[in-house]
Amino acid sequence: MISKMKNINNENQLFKDFLIGLWKENNVFRILIGMCPTLAITTLAINGIFMGGATLFVLITSGLTISIIRNLIPSKVRMPVFVIIIATYVTVTDYFLAANFPTIHKVLGIFLPLIIVNCLIMARIEAFSSKMPIGRSFFDALGFGIGFTWALVLLGGVREILGFGTFLGYQVMPNSFQPILVMRLPTGAFITLGLLIALMNIIVNYRKKN
């Protein structure tokens, strides 16, 4: 009986770990870390999927690796160890995409190696993977990775719909729609993200009141 309860608790815990990155501590709209790729990549919704996917991969691989060896890393050298591991997996992703999906690689451009300094990864490793067992680390990484991805797709989606009239490549606006060119430019990125964050603030405050 007790072991059954323990199993359910474990699953609940894992599920909770997964959920946190999705909304409550969503790094794009709530905590605001890992900003650079957020603005640069999101001219199209599909780019959000590419960048989010790459980041998710690095989150999971480095998170798991560090979680496995977490007890062996003396506190003094944890930064170099984390950085080396993250940089290694980013390099792997870089080569893999360059070889097999050159279009994705080109779209991500310099922001692919910049995943190394994406504060999101370091933050999750520092706060979680370096201290938690692999099960929980995995779900934490998964949640934050997917949370990052959907935020990018949303931002990219808004910019794509308004800037090109399409979403994920499919025409969604009527033919008479005049694309709002500024959405394709840096200006559009900044303003859209600013407004989306404000929107999220409103939503969170509304839920708090009720």
Next chain:
Amino acid sequence: MNSTIQSVLILTLICIFSAALLSYTYLTFNEKIETSKFGTIKEKIQMFFGNEISLNEIEIPSGLYQDNEGISRIIKVSSRNDRIGYGVIIDYPGYKSIIRMLVGVKDGKIIGIIVLENSETPGLGSEITRESFTDQFKGKSVNFNKNEIDTITGATISSNAVIEGISKYISIFSKKIE
């Protein structure tokens, strides 16, 4: 265990892990990357520079490509990590199509050119791919005089396009890059 020794040990292990994983990654994917980036262009560049070369595409400074003409790619050619020259891909409008040409540049001279793509008049304009025409460029300085190159009879516009395109953009290239 002494903390410093443990630190050094774990760092060394991580470095070895990283180096091993990355070497494996490099060996697995590098061939494919070179092919997808450069494809058949690599073979052509090898015709100019020899086989033992590695290629690196460099970003084109802005303003060198407008309205379907200009420098579309700049490929740095290195042999044993010494830069030995460049492969420059230039587009220029011909009689009926945009002509795409590869120019090998080394030490301020044109090693040779290859016309990569064109849809000029078959039998006339398309003759610009012939070595009898393209060989004329071998050894010319990057600032060569257009009069030094003979056009092809019956394909004046197409051959002039090649001459003009290369003359204009290779001199711009050598000013900006070299």
Next chain:
Amino acid sequence: MENLILLFIGTALVNNFVLTKFLGICPFIGVSKQLNVAFGMGLAVIFVMIISSIATWLIYNLVLAPLNIIFLKYVIFILVIAALVQFVEIFLKKFNPNLFNAFGIYLAIITTNCTILALVLMNQLNNYSLIESIVYGLGAGVGFTLALIIMAGIRERLEIADIPKPLRGAPIALIIAGILALAFMGFTGMM
């Protein structure tokens, strides 16, 4: 020489790292609230950019390329940047504690500042010589500082303005950044 000046101006204004290339957004939003703080951060970034350009150029061209281990580029570069920042911190602490305190935490977070890593990677992608790398680093740093200072100046004024609650903080900063980016686009005509 003319080349270098164009490179500098182009990087600082036209291809501004923050407003055109989207690099360094985190410190841009986070540190641009006060003018003197922004200025200090900017100076620190300029300095780190220049020494990182030199160090990574040397390592890439004298070690990585000849030994054919370019695939270690990302790992080595980030370690070099981190090490440099550490040394600068230690050096400052010892010889100029005032400056060290002025920089405060900013020096440490420069390591994860994507601008530095992006800069050193672009130096090598663009095939710059050592001098060009240094000028590029200088231009990028100055551009970053410029964007930061303008932002800080505006935000200091905003402190006393009445902004709707949801927009306070990051949202309004981003919207301003957007307008700034629009303004900087005017520079493209220069080139």
